[in-house]
Amino acid sequence: MSSTVKIIDSAFSNVAKPANARSVTPHECPECDELAMDLLPYSFRGIPGERLDAHFGDLALLGPEGLHYYLPAFLAYALENPDSCALEFAVIHLTPRKGSLDARPEYFSNRFGRFDSAQRAAIAAFFAEVRHRQLYVAHEGELDRAAELWPDAVQPFAAADGFAERRV
Ligand SMILES: [Zn+2]
Secondary structure, three states: OOHHHHHHHHHOOOOOOOOOHHHHOOOOOHHHHHHHHHHOOOOOOOOOHHHHHHOOOOHHHOOHHHHHHHHHHHHHHHHHOOOOHHHHHHHHHOOOOHHHHHHOHHHHHHHHOOOOHHHHHHHHHHHHHHHHOOOOOOOOOHHHHHHHHOOOOOOOOOHHHOOOOOOO
C-alpha cells in the first residue's frame, strides 16, 4: 500500500457503510441496482479490483452516502492501476467545472460537503500523487480545478467555492 493509499484508507475509515442498496445508489434502475449489489457485499477495502474496474465510470451513480463510503476504494484502485479508466473518471468526477458547481450547488454540497477535513486532505493527497507521477493529462483544466477545490493546505472554503462550507 502506497503512503497516499494509506492516507486515503485511514481518512475514510470512520465512514459508516451504507445499510442498503438505496443508500448506495438512490436511483432505481437496473444499472444503479447492479452497482449497489456489486459493492454492498464488501467493505470499501475489500472490493475486488475487477469489480471496481467494471464500474470505473459509475461514481456519478453513487448517492452522497455511497460516494462517501466507496470513493476511497475507487481512488486507491486508480492510483494502483493508473492505466485503467478509473483514474480518469475519478479525476473528472472530483473536478466539476465552475459552471456545474454554480448550476447545482445543492447537488455538490450534498456529495462533497460530507467529507471532513481529513477526507478532503486525503483527496488533495490523491491529486498530489496524480500530479507528481504525471498520471493524468488534463485536457480541460481538471488539475487546476483540483488544486482549487481540494487544496493541499486545509483552509475554510469561501462561499464562492460553490459547495459546502468546510468543517474544521
Ligand atoms: Zn439509475
